[in-house]
Amino acid sequence: MECKDPRCPAHGELKTHGYRLEGTVVSDKMKGTVVVERPYTVVLSKYQRSLRKNSKIHAHNPPCMSARYGDQVEIQETRKLSKTKSFVVTKILSRRSEQQGA
Ligand SMILES: [Zn+2]
Numbered sequence: 001m002e003c004k005d006p007r008c009p010a011h012g013e014l015k016t017h018g019y020r021l022e023g024t025v026v027s028d029k030m031k032g033t034v035v036v037e038r039p040y041t042v043v044l045s046k047y048q049r050s051l052r053k054n055s056k057i058h059a060h061n062p063p064c065m066s067a068r069y070g071d072q073v074e075i076q077e078t079r080k081l082s083k084t085k086s087f088v089v090t091k092i093l094s095r096r097s098e099q100q101g102a
Contacts, residue, residue: 003062003063004063005062005063005064007060007062008063008064008088009062009076009078009088010062010064010090011062011064012062014060014079014088015078016076016078016088016090017076017077017078018076018077019076019077019087020074020075020076020077020090021036021038021057021074021075021087022038022072022073022074022093023036023037023038023057023072023073023075024036024037024038024070024072024073025037025067025069025070025071025073026056027069028061028067028068033058033059033060033061033085034058034061034067034073034089035056035057035058035059036057036058036073036075036087036089037054037055037056037057038054038055038057039052039054040053041053057075057087058082058084058085058087059075059085059087059089060078060081060085060087060088061089062088062089065089065090065091065092067092068095068096069096070095070096071092071094071096072093072094073089073091073092073093074089074090074091074092074093075087075090076088076090
């Protein structure tokens with residue numbers, strides 16, 4: 001399939017810069033956009049505990065990537081693409097395995 005998306009870093013005009021992050025796709029319901037979740041830990045020194053939290057990032061999903069729910073992806077920072085999007089999917093690290101279920 002030919003990729004004609006101008007907002008694709010590999011085939012279009014889009015240039016990436018800044019952060020390069022990895023995460024899991026938690027939503028692919030929007031056309032051309034995926035939501036990527038990235039766990040991070042917060043250390044509470046007062047109680048000597050660490051909390052696990054998630055940050056959700058909206059990223060552009062070009063047709064040549066077509067990241068789907070459950071995929072591990074690499075995203076890179078780019079110019080602001082919409083009100084909430086300033087990242088683009090640049091690599092599929094691993095597709096969701098069949099054993100994990102829906
Ligand atoms: Zn492309």
